[in-house]
Amino acid sequence: MRARLPLLLLLAGTAVLYLWRLGDSGWANAYYSAAAQAGAQSWQAWFFGSTDAANSITVDKTPAATWVMGLSARLFGVNAWSILVPQALMGVASVGLLYAAVKRVAGEAAGLIAGAVLALTPVAVLMFRFNNPDALLVLLLIAGAYCTVRATGTASWKWLALAGVAVGFAFLTKMLQAFLVLPAFGLVYLLAAPTAVRKKAWHLAVASGAMVVAGGWWVLAVELVPAGSRPHIGGSQSDSVLELALGYNGLGRLTGDEVGSVGGGRGWGSAGWSRLLGAEMGSQIAWLLPTAVVLLIAGFWAADHRRRTGLALWGGWLVVTAVVFSFMNGIIHAYYTVALAPAIGAIIGIGATALWRRRQEPGAAAALSGALAITALQCYLLLLDWSPGLAAAVLVLGLLAAVGLFLSTVAPAAVVVPIAVVAALLGPGAYSVATAATPHSGAVPSAGPDNGMRGGGGLVLIGPGGGRDGGGLLSAPTPDVELVGLLRENSGKYRWGAAAVGSNNAAGYQLGSGVPVMAVGGFNGTDPAPTLEEFQEHVRSGHIHYFLGGAGMPAETGSDASERIAEWVQDTFEAVTVGGVDVYDLTAGAQR
Known part of the structure; x- marks a missing residue:
């Protein structure tokens, strides 16, 4: 038991950090929460990853993550905790599994360092408390x-x-x-x-x-499965998973040729080597990224065969993923960089312990000292705007520990090592605590304290009419009591209680009312699902009760079916305003 105490403390601390005030984020990403709600109500929706229980369209990803959330929601009810706790537990499991993987090639100390680095990486704290x-x-x-x-x-x-x-x-x-x-x-x-x-x-x-x-x-x-017997594949123009995997979510992310995308490149910065260190992504992942590069190179020189194998594994992971993220021309968001965190942690754990074993050699001592000095400087730069006092403390502490590591033959290890660990982890650790203390919501979350980028990464796009149309491309509306009551009234008579352009709009209304809401046009409103003719047939058949809001974002590429549907509804039915939202009763017959 005593031998396992450090690991148990690491896992317990990770669990506290990832579970603390978890419910404050509410639905977090309403898009996936709505899919979890649908999966809790319908096994067909669960299997396909539909955004509503009536199976109009799927999320624009394969559904393994929504399977986990949907099962949890079935067992414990549809609420913020049932959706977010599985993510936090995945985070604890990830830390433990990384420890186990690194320990096998480099020993327990390396495993603990790797696990701690992963646990305290701000973007990891964000994503293990979120439902993407x-x-x-x-x-x-x-x-x-x-x-x-x-x-x-x-x-x-x-x-x-x-x-x-x-x-x-x-x-x-x-x-x-x-x-x-x-x-x-x-x-x-x-x-x-x-x-x-x-x-x-x-x-x-x-x-x-x-x-x-x-x-x-x-x-x-x-x-x-025939197309008529399943929901449309969200994000696909041809209703095909293969097209989605190879196009919008595949090669299109590399080339920028993503049919159906909106935003035109806004919000994800310029491609290049500096992207991961820039303003958008640096505070998410770059705290120990330069350190990992130094220790990867120096570690290959200092390590034995087994540790070199580990460095090759995690170094290959880091290099390939970092190059792709740096140079892809399509949609990329800062939270994607969580995929780099395990490799950074493993490289630091393996490289640092390999160099420590040879610390009496000048080259190893210099590499350790240089890596820590780089860490202190990097953390100082990232902390400076947020907490200048902490930034200065980290810099001073790190530089003192760097000197101690360089003079490791005379400096007492019992003093130098704890100071070095604190200096390396204090910056990202403080930023991670700030992340955990801040509720995050929307489609594009960002780690850190409230910096004006919660709930959509600064990119919130709504349709004509502003708030009268509900939410936006990246944020979900919260319907008021009057609108919720309207959607729930006689909802059992209809396949969909309402329809709205865009998945986030539909998700907000669906989560607030518990009634299936059709997401016209999918996430961006640019999927050809349904077509105008299909929507009109649903209306004639009495499948949809209300249409909410307006036309959403105009399509730059992809289908304009959602615009045509919204225009037809506006030309055919009379709008009333309920809870600040334009509501069209599709069962009332033509009113104009």
Whole structure:
């Protein structure tokens, strides 16, 4: 028990940080909360990842993350805690699994350092307290890395196949982003597993097959179901999961050619090496990123074979993911960088302990000292605008510890090491606590204290008429009591209690009323679902009670069906204002 005490303290501290005041964020990302609500009401909606229980359209991701939230909502009711607690528990599990993976190649101290760095990375605190798919993605990718470590040590095809299964389910969480770790996993096994090259190639083929099965069964099932018997695939112009995976959520993110996207490049900055260190992403992930680069290079020089294998695995993860994030021309948000946090933590844990073992050598002492000095300077720069006093304290403490590390042959380790650890983690730790203390909501959250970017990352786009149209592209409305009562009245007679342009608009009304609301045009309002003719048929058949709001964002690319539907409704039915929202009764017949 005493031997496990440091790990238990790490996990307990992580749990407190991730669960503390968790309910303050409410629905967090209402888009996914609405899908969880739908999944709790309908098994069909749960399987497909529909945004409403009547199955009009799915979320624009594969549904593994909504499966977890939907099951939790079924068991514990639809509320903020049932949706957000699973994410926090995934965070605790991620820290524990990272510790286990790093410990196998570099020992307990390295594992504890890796876990602590992950736990206290601000963007990790944000995403493990939020309900975007990234929490499950990170957990599954760490699981894949752990299995790869086990497989590489013994040349085990079974462990390698399990790694493939983990990555396959990560694909079902966030599509092609899951595959960014594959070059590192495959090359490390091919180069380091203790068996013949022919066997290693066969093992990799088996693992690839396991990945395809784990990630492809749902895709195949959806493609085999006739379009009329399932919801439209959100984010797709042709109602195809494959198009979504390879286009809008795939190659389009690299090239910027994302049919159906709105915003025209606003909100995700310029591509280039400086992106990860810039104003938008730096405070999320860059606290220890330069340190990880230094320790990756120096660690290869100082480490033994086993530690080098670990550095190759996590270094490959870091380099490939960082390059893609830095140079992709499509939509990218700062919270994506949570995928870098496990690799940064692992590299720091392995590299720092490898250098510490050789601290009596001038080169190792200089590398340790330089890495800590860089950490102190980086944290100082990131803290300066938020807390100048803390920034100065971190800089002074870090530089003093850096001197102590350089003089490690004479400086007492019992004094230098604790100061070095505090200096390295104080900055991101303080920012992480501020993140946990701040409610976050909307589609594009940002770690840190209330900085004016909560609830949409500073990009809130609404349709004509302003508040009378409800929410916006990235934020969900909160209907008042009068509107909720109207939506609930006789709602059992209709397949959808209402329809609204855009998934976030629909999500706000649906979560507030508990009534299925059709998201016309999907997330951006640019999906061809439904078409004007299909919507008119739903109205003639009495499937939809009300239409809420206006036309939303004009389409730059993709379908203009939602604009045409909104124009037809406005030309055909009379609007009344309820709770500040224009409401059209689609069962009242033509009024103009």
